[in-house]
Amino acid sequence: MLDSNRLDGKIALVTGAAGAIGAATVRLMIAHGARVVAVDRDREALRRLHDAFAAEPNLSTVEGDVTDEGSVAGFVARARELTGRIDIFFNNAGVEGPVRPIAEYPLEDFRRVLDVNVVGVFLGLKHVIPVMAAGGGGAVINTSSVAGLTGTPGICAYNASKHAVIGLTRSAAAEWGGRGIRVNSINPGPIASRMMTSLEEGLSPGHADQMRAQFSAMIPALRYGEPEEVAALVAFLASEDARYIHGAVFVLDGGFTVS
Ligand SMILES: NC(=O)c1ccc[n+]([C@@H]2O[C@H](COP(=O)([O-])OP(=O)(O)OC[C@H]3O[C@@H](n4cnc5c(N)ncnc54)[C@H](O)[C@@H]3O)[C@@H](O)[C@H]2O)c1
Numbered sequence: 134m135l136d137s138n139r140l141d142g143k144i145a146l147v148t149g150a151a152g153a154i155g156a157a158t159v160r161l162m163i164a165h166g167a168r169v170v171a172v173d174r175d176r177e178a179l180r181r182l183h184d185a186f187a188a189e190p191n192l193s194t195v196e197g198d199v200t201d202e203g204s205v206a207g208f209v210a211r212a213r214e215l216t217g218r219i220d221i222f223f224n225n226a227g228v229e230g231p232v233r234p235i236a237e238y239p240l241e242d243f244r245r246v247l248d249v250n251v252v253g254v255f256l257g258l259k260h261v262i263p264v265m266a267a268g269g270g271g272a273v274i275n276t277s278s279v280a281g282l283t284g285t286p287g288i289c290a291y292n293a294s295k296h297a298v299i300g301l302t303r304s305a306a307a308e309w310g311g312r313g314i315r316v317n318s319i320n321p322g323p324i325a326s327r328m329m330t331s332l333e334e335g336l337s338p339g340h341a342d343q344m345r346a347q348f349s350a351m352i353p354a355l356r357y358g359e360p361e362e363v364a365a366l367v368a369f370l371a372s373e374d375a376r377y378i379h380g381a382v383f384v385l386d387g388g389f390t391v392s
Pocket residue numbers: 148149150151152153154155172173174175178197198199200225226227228229249253276277278279320321322323324325326327328329
């Protein structure tokens with residue numbers, strides 16, 4: 134059972150905060166006592182997140198684009214201005230890209246997916262970790278995917294990008310472990326969300342429901358995960374309970390990758 138105060142007083146920066154997993158994590162972190170700076174490039178979605186929390190004093194929303202170094206430096210500086218330090222970084226913004234075989238995959242889309250999912254994660258590490266270190270340490274959680282461990286036809290850019298997130302996680306863990314910074318990746322399987330509906334639709338246009346049923350049947354737990362279940366793992370990895378967990382890859386997939 135989770136201790137509801139276990140992130141008390143912690144300052145968290147979350148990217149992709151207006152999406153399904155980001156918003157569920159923002160909610161859980163605040164419920165556990167953290168102050169959260171929520172970053173997303175989607176202004177409208179960020180406004181809806183802000184409105185959903187009404188006058189929550191522990192939430193600040195900041196518009197930012199993880200692919201743009203000036204923007205990343207800007208939202209990190211803004212977070213520092215608002216809160217003084219960063220203890221937890223949920224490096225989570227990501228895009229799925231289109232579903233196409235490699236031979237037909239547009240280069241422009243391949244570059245766009247890598248730009249958000251790899252360059253974005255790198256820029257987050259580059260700008261947040263020194264701030265974290267200056268504050269005495271902290272916990273970074275990078276969002277990879279089961280697509281970072283396996284290959285799925287039609288999503289080569291997403292697969293490549295999520296494998297790269299594991300590489301960045303290990304690289305950052307090796308560099309910063311001795312300075313009080315823990316870096317781990319989470320690797321969710323299919324989560325009930327807009328992103329999965331988009332992938333289902335891409336794999337079988339007009340038959341997303343059938344794809345979902347097929348995917349669910351391939352998962353030993355016989356269902357997709359929920360964003361709140363991902364949030365619970367992130368909150369644990371951010372907490373003191375996870376103080377010796379570092380450089381690890383956390384699969385959360387209802388058993389999807391067991392065979
Ligand atoms: N949904 C799933 O089934 C699933 C499974 C495994 C991993 N993931 C990963 O989890 C993370 C969150 O996914 P989600 O399901 O919440 O998707 P989502 O589309 O609901 O949320 C992603 C958020 O990232 C934001 N974003 C995209 N590009 C950005 C940029 N350049 N700068 C700032 N923000 C940007 C979007 O506006 C969106 O709000 C992603 O990295 C995704 O790849 C998702």
